[in-house]
Amino acid sequence: MLKLGEVLRDRGSRYAVSGGPVAGRAGVEAFLAELKREKKYAKATHNTWAAVLTDGGAMKGDDGEAGAGAVILKMLERAELRDHVVVVTRWYGGVHLGGDRFAHVVTCVRAYLDAVARSG
Template sequence: MRKFVEQVKMVLGKLYENKKIASATHNIYAYRIHCEDKHSFLQDCEDDGETAAGGRLLHLMQILDVRNVMVVVSRWYGGILLGPDRFKHINNCARNILVEEGYTPSLDETTRSGAKPRRPKSKKTK
């Protein structure tokens, strides 16, 4: 498990080498790593000062049952307060990239098949 945490730190370090990402007002991230041998998940999140955004991002990943993925959403304050809408924008951004990269079916595919997104067990492991 320590190996995975080190990999997360390494990925973040590499991202922060990019000056634009490093200068973001908030770099919100969450990750979920499936540990097959223990039948559990190593998961955590960080909201980087955007209160509750990391937890909401992790919750989205749990609902979509994504595995072995880390999502980072960078946000720059542009002078306009977004209020609660900021969470919608953060999660939409994350969901779009997860669909685009094939980690979860698109909303259209889910609707077409008649299936509902699966809710994972509420067991949280760090």
């Protein structure tokens, strides 16, 4: 599991990104459960995620941040990253960000993809 921690802040909201290799749907569920064992992630407002599985197709979860899972999924498909889950975590800061929240999801996923490329 690779956790980049806080990637950015905007109007009180904080964003982080995590991810790692997974084996199938059960692997995605196990990854999310492991991430949420850490109290700060369990208490986050949103843990949005996506994965492209060779044996199960595309999966995504918005966790209340409508449309964010689709943004992550599209980026994973473009990067051709398979059997890997990416989770963008947001701690809501009290101010609605409107469309900026999608730009922040993109920034987080880019940071994660860059870190994976550097390590691999």
